[in-house]
Amino acid sequence: MDINIKIGDRIRELRKRKEISQEALANLAEVDRTYMTKVETGKRNVTVKILEKIIIALDTDFGTFFNNNEFKK
Template sequence: MDSRDLVAWNMRRLRVEKKLSQEKLADLASVDRTYISRLERKMENPSIGVLDKIAGVLAVSIAELFVPPPPDAAAPRPLKAGRRPGLVKSDQ
């Protein structure tokens, strides 16, 4: 796995473990949701600043985003589809 693969793998793994949607992670890290999606799909090369923001939201060090998975590890599964608690916006 190259660095981009490792970042994508670990971002998704950590995000799903913490039950954060891409939208919520993006909001908390002050980056665009589509950018988070593109990172997880290995379509972007993030800057150190962006990695720092993402790692901070995920409560890990930047180094954790580069840790190779065990050889027998299954790919991180997506969160269950649908609205996440706390994301519903009210007009009231």
């Protein structure tokens, strides 16, 4: 599966777990609300810096974010 879709799915999963909206997460990560939609739906190929902002906004870290079966070969 496409890596951007996997990442979008993972962001959505962690966001729902926190019970916040895309807009709230976007504000925490300091990115645009409509951009966050595109990231979650796998339509954007994000850079590491942006992904870091989102991961921090989700109150987690890269190790935890990628510690998921979808990211194991």
